[in-house]
Amino acid sequence: MSHTTRRRRAAMAAAATLVAPLALAVAVTGTATSAAAHGSVTDPPTRNYGCWERWGDDFQNPGMADLDPQCWQAWQAEPAAMWNWNGLYREQVYGDHQGALPDGQLCSGGQAEGGRYDALDDPGEWYATGVDHQFELTLTDGANHGADYLLIYVSKPDFDPTTEALGWDDLDLVKETGSYPTQSPYVTDVDLTGYEGRAVLFTIWKASHADQNYYLCSDINIGGPDLVPGDGEVDPTDPPVDPTDPPVDPTDPPVDPTDPPVDPTDPPVEPGEGCSAEVTVVGSWSGGYQATVTVTAGAAAISGWQVDVAGASIVQAWGGSASGTTIANAAWNGSLAAGGTATAGFIGSGDPSGLTADCTGV
Numbered sequence: 194m195s196h197t198t199r200r201r202r203a204a205m206a207a208a209a210t211l212v213a214p215l216a217l218a219v220a221v222t223g224t225a226t227s228a229a230a231h232g233s234v235t236d237p238p239t240r241n242y243g244c245w246e247r248w249g250d251d252f253q254n255p256g257m258a259d260l261d262p263q264c265w266q267a268w269q270a271e272p273a274a275m276w277n278w279n280g281l282y283r284e285q286v287y288g289d290h291q292g293a294l295p296d297g298q299l300c301s302g303g304q305a306e307g308g309r310y311d312a313l314d315d316p317g318e319w320y321a322t323g324v325d326h327q328f329e330l331t332l333t334d335g336a337n338h339g340a341d342y343l344l345i346y347v348s349k350p351d352f353d354p355t356t357e358a359l360g361w362d363d364l365d366l367v368k369e370t371g372s373y374p375t376q377s378p379y380v381t382d383v384d385l386t387g388y389e390g391r392a393v394l395f396t397i398w399k400a401s402h403a404d405q406n407y408y409l410c411s412d413i414n415i416g417g418p419d420l421v422p423g424d425g426e427v428d429p430t431d432p433p434v435d436p437t438d439p440p441v442d443p444t445d446p447p448v449d450p451t452d453p454p455v456d457p458t459d460p461p462v463e464p465g466e467g468c469s470a471e472v473t474v475v476g477s478w479s480g481g482y483q484a485t486v487t488v489t490a491g492a493a494a495i496s497g498w499q500v501d502v503a504g505a506s507i508v509q510a511w512g513g514s515a516s517g518t519t520i521a522n523a524a525w526n527g528s529l530a531a532g533g534t535a536t537a538g539f540i541g542s543g544d545p546s547g548l549t550a551d552c553t554g555v
Contacts, residue, residue: 231279232334232377234396236511237322237411240300240313244268245275247320261422263319270312279335281310282400282407290344290397290406296360299395300410313410314358321412321420326386331509332398332409333540334377335478339401343370343381346395347388347415354393354412364395372401377481378509378540388415467491467554468529470500474545481508482545486520486537488552490529495554497527498535503549505541512537 233242244264248257252272257265267274274281281302286293294303300313330345345368348354352363373379383394391414398407414420469489476483484505488498499521506518512535513520526535 231282231336231407232332232338232398233279233281233407234330234394234398234409234411235333235378236329236331237324237394237413239278239281239409239411240319241267241275241281241310242278243320243322243412245278249275259423261320263315263317263422266315266317267312271309274310274312277306277309279333281305281313281409282405284403284405286404286406288399290408291361293406294361294408296362297358299359299361299408300393302406302408305408316354316356316358318355318420318422319412320422321391321414323414323418323420324385324416326388326416327382327384330381330383330394330396332377332379332396333483334379334400335476335483337375337377337478337480338405339375340370340373340379341399341401342372343368343379343399344397345369345381345383346397347385348393348395350388350390352392354391359393359395359410363393375401377478380509385415390415390417391420467493467495468498468552470498470550470552472500472502472505472548472550474548477545481540481542483540484538484545484548486513486539486550488522488529488535488537490531490533490554492531494528494530494533497555498522498529499553499555500537501551501553502539503551504547505539505545506543508540508542510537510539515539 233239235242238246240263244261244267247261248254248264248268251257252268252275257268283293283302283305298304298314301308301310304311332340332343334340344366346364346366348359348363349365352359357363367385368381368383370381379398391412394411394413396407396409396411398409399405400407468491471487472484473487474482474484484502486500486502488500499519501519503518507515507520509515510520512526513523520537520539522535523537529535
C-alpha cells in the first residue's frame with residue numbers, strides 16, 4: 194500500500210466519528226428528526242448510514258470528494274438523506290416490492306420521499322465493508338416497530354456496482370426470515386458461501402405496525418477486508434506487502450512524517466494509565482439507546498485498552514468486545530500512538546442518562 198493510500202485511509206478514518214446528538218437532531222432541511230424515528234441496517238452499514246457514520250461531523254469537508262467520492266456526491270445531492278438514514282421507506286406496497294421499485298432505483302426505494310435518496314442509486318466506488326462468508330446482519334430499529342419479515346438479497350457475481358445501478362435481475366435471494374417482536378435490534382445469520390468480492394447486500398424490512406417497507410443497500414466485500422475508495426490503485430514503487438503485518442487501524446490519525454521513530458526501549462504503559470474515554474449517546478428509544486465510546490491515548494503509545502461504561506447495560510457492541518459494562522479493544526484497534534484515537538459502539542438497554550466512561554490502557 195502506498196504512503197498516499199495510507200494517508201488517505203487514515204484521513205478518511207479520522208472523520209469517521211458519529212455525529213453528536215444535537216447535530217443529529219436537526220436535519221439540514223431544518224426539519225427536526227431523531228435516530229429513534231425508524232431504522233436501517235447498521236451492520237454491514239447501508240450507503241447513507243455509512244456516509245453519516247464516517248462524515249456526519251465533517252460533511253462539508255471538501256476532502257471527502259477524493260477520500261469518499263460516492264458519499265461526497267450523496268451529501269451534495271441531499272444532506273437530509275444522511276441525517277435521515279433511518280427513514281428510507283415506502284408505504285402501501287402490499288407485498289409487491291418488484292412492482293413498487295423499478296430497476297435502477299432499488300437503493301433509493303423507488304425514489305422514495307420525493308427523491309430524497311436518489312443519490313444512493315448512483316453506481317461507483319462506494320466504501321464496501323468486509324464480511325465473512327457467514328456473518329450476522331444487524332438492523333437497528335429505534336422505534337421498535339417489529340418486523341413481519343426481512344428479505345435479504347445479494348448481487349450476482351457478474352454484477353459490478355461500480356458501473357451499474359442495481360436491478361432485480363442482478364439479485365439472488367439468500368435469506369427470508371420470520372417475524373421479529375417489537376424489540377430492536379433485529380439480527381439474523383447470512384450465508385454467502387459461493388459468493389466472493391465486492392457486492393451489494395439488499396435488505397427489505399417489512400415493519401409490523403403498518404404497510405411500511407424499508408429498502409436498504411449495503412456495499413460489502415465478501416471474504417475480504419474493507420474496500421476503501423482508491424485503494425485499488427497499486428503504486429509500482431511500493432514494497433511487497435508483508436502478510437504478517439497487522440491490519441491498518443482505521444481509527445489511526447494521519448501519519449506525521451516529522452514524528453520521531455518509536456523507541457523500542459521505551460517502558461510499556463502501566464495498566465490504569467495512558468488513555469481517556471468519552472461516551473456519547475447518538476440515539477435513544479423507549480427501553481434502549483445507541484452510544485459511541487471514543488478512546489484517546491495519552492502522552493505515550495498503548496497496545497490495548499478497555500473502557501468501563503458505568504451505568505450501561507450493554508446488549509451488543511462493535512469495534513470491541515463487551516463483557517458486563519466493559520468494552521475491550523478489537524484486534525485491529527488496540528494499538529494507539531500517543532494521542533491516537535479509536536472508537537467502539539454499542540446498543541444498550543434501559544435509560545442512557547448519567548453514563549460515564551473510564552479507560553484503562555494495557
